[in-house]
Amino acid sequence: MKPTIETLNLFKLASGDEFFLQLYKFVGKRSNKKVYIQSNLHGSEIVGNAVITQLIDCLSTLKKSQIDGEIWLVPVCNPLGTNQRNHFFSSGRYNSYDGKDWNRIFWDYEKFCYDLDEFVQQNLKFDSLTIQENFLQQQRIAFSKQLEKINNPSSAPLFEQYRYQLQSLSMDANYVIDIHSSSNECIDYLFCFPGQQQESAKYFHIDYGILMDTYDGDAFDEAFMKPWLALENKFEKLGRKINIDRESWTLELGSGMKMDPESVNIGVNGIKNYLVKKEILKLENYSLIPQDITLVSRQNIRNYYAPTGGMIQNRLSLKTQVKAGDKLYEILSFNKQGNLPEIINVYAEKDGFIFDISTNYSVNQGDYVLALCSHDLS
Numbered sequence: 001m002k003p004t005i006e007t008l009n010l011f012k013l014a015s016g017d018e019f020f021l022q023l024y025k026f027v028g029k030r031s032n033k034k035v036y037i038q039s040n041l042h043g044s045e046i047v048g049n050a051v052i053t054q055l056i057d058c059l060s061t062l063k064k065s066q067i068d069g070e071i072w073l074v075p076v077c078n079p080l081g082t083n084q085r086n087h088f089f090s091s092g093r094y095n096s097y098d099g100k101d102w103n104r105i106f107w108d109y110e111k112f113c114y115d116l117d118e119f120v121q122q123n124l125k126f127d128s129l130t131i132q133e134n135f136l137q138q139q140r141i142a143f144s145k146q147l148e149k150i151n152n153p154s155s156a157p158l159f160e161q162y163r164y165q166l167q168s169l170s171m172d173a174n175y176v177i178d179i180h181s182s183s184n185e186c187i188d189y190l191f192c193f194p195g196q197q198q199e200s201a202k203y204f205h206i207d208y209g210i211l212m213d214t215y216d217g218d219a220f221d222e223a224f225m226k227p228w229l230a231l232e233n234k235f236e237k238l239g240r241k242i243n244i245d246r247e248s249w250t251l252e253l254g255s256g257m258k259m260d261p262e263s264v265n266i267g268v269n270g271i272k273n274y275l276v277k278k279e280i281l282k283l284e285n286y287s288l289i290p291q292d293i294t295l296v297s298r299q300n301i302r303n304y305y306a307p308t309g310g311m312i313q314n315r316l317s318l319k320t321q322v323k324a325g326d327k328l329y330e331i332l333s334f335n336k337q338g339n340l341p342e343i344i345n346v347y348a349e350k351d352g353f354i355f356d357i358s359t360n361y362s363v364n365q366g367d368y369v370l371a372l373c374s375h376d377l378s
């Protein structure tokens with residue numbers, strides 16, 4: 001089946017040029033469930049565009065009867081970020097107008113859902129599905145105030161108008177996948193919320209994940225998931241376990257400004273597996289085997305910042321296993337005191353492996369150099 005394609009107006013620039021989003025929709029034989037996948041929210045993180053393109057190709061070969069539900073895909077979901085440049089660098093992690101991180105701007109209903117206790121009391125008598133429908137309806141009503149604000153003569157800042165567009169496409173989804181990469185050079189991993197998602201994570205066939213045991217960043221995945229987790233917890237406190245059929249993922253596929261074929265493959269195959277597991281895709285003769293994933297806490301990732309300015313040299317490469325006390329890198333440090341340049345060694349504080357490294361080898365004091373994951377790379 002071919003997707004239906006919708007081009008959605010995003011906003012207009014001073015020059016009169018306009019930005020759009022393009023949405024690719026595959027609607028299967030029933031539309032009882034929805035998957036929403038987007039890529040390139042951060043400007044330099046382009047890898048997901050290749051993943052989505054391959055997914056569109058793959059889904060196009062299927063019959064309508066092989067898709068149970070709807071799959072919505074939005075590549076290049078942030079045209080302003082994608083097109084931003086500084087010399088050779090694609091630097092669009094932050095909106096250059098207001099300095100905000102494009103993935104820390106989203107509307108989080110959990111923060112505005114003041115009557116959650118009342119909602120739970122009123123819904124105790126219903127089944128899980130009805131509770132979710134009612135909760136989504138309540139969330140939509142609150143969200144519609146965002147549009148009212150935008151449409152007022154005083155309107156709203158660009159980031160509010162932008163997030164309204166993405167969240168209005170994704171709010172009613174069951175499963176949300178936001179494809180990123182490092183802005184630097186990194187291994188492939190995913191972010192996973194605690195609970196039922198830890199089981200689903202095994203189907204992405206990615207070796208590593210970061211467990212979101214602490215979070216409150218107004219990121220896209222959080223803004224989607226936090227209201228549902230709050231609802232689930234509230235019911236649980238009253239002794240009722242409800243089955244919330246909602247999951248939210250951020251995939252981090254390799255390095256910034258790159259579409260490494262290996263990372264692209266991991267993304268495409270992982271998402272296909274996941275959609276089969278969730279019974280959205282019905283693929284013949286498709287063997288589905290869960291694969292162990294090592295989920296580490298955010299506290300396991302330690303960023304190393306340059307203790308002084310200079311040039312990075314002899315840095316250990318990505319994935320290198322290190323012991324506490326091993327040399328991680330050197331800083332070639334210059335001075336203006338009439339002395340020769342000197343070499344400063346930087347050592348690992350803990351055992352672990354090199355998780356992420358900066359693209360730029362020139363650092364001011366306090367610039368990011370690398371991240372160490374204090375966990376075995378097994």
Ligand SMILES: [Zn+2]
Nearest residue numbers: 042045180181
């Ligand atoms: Zn990102």
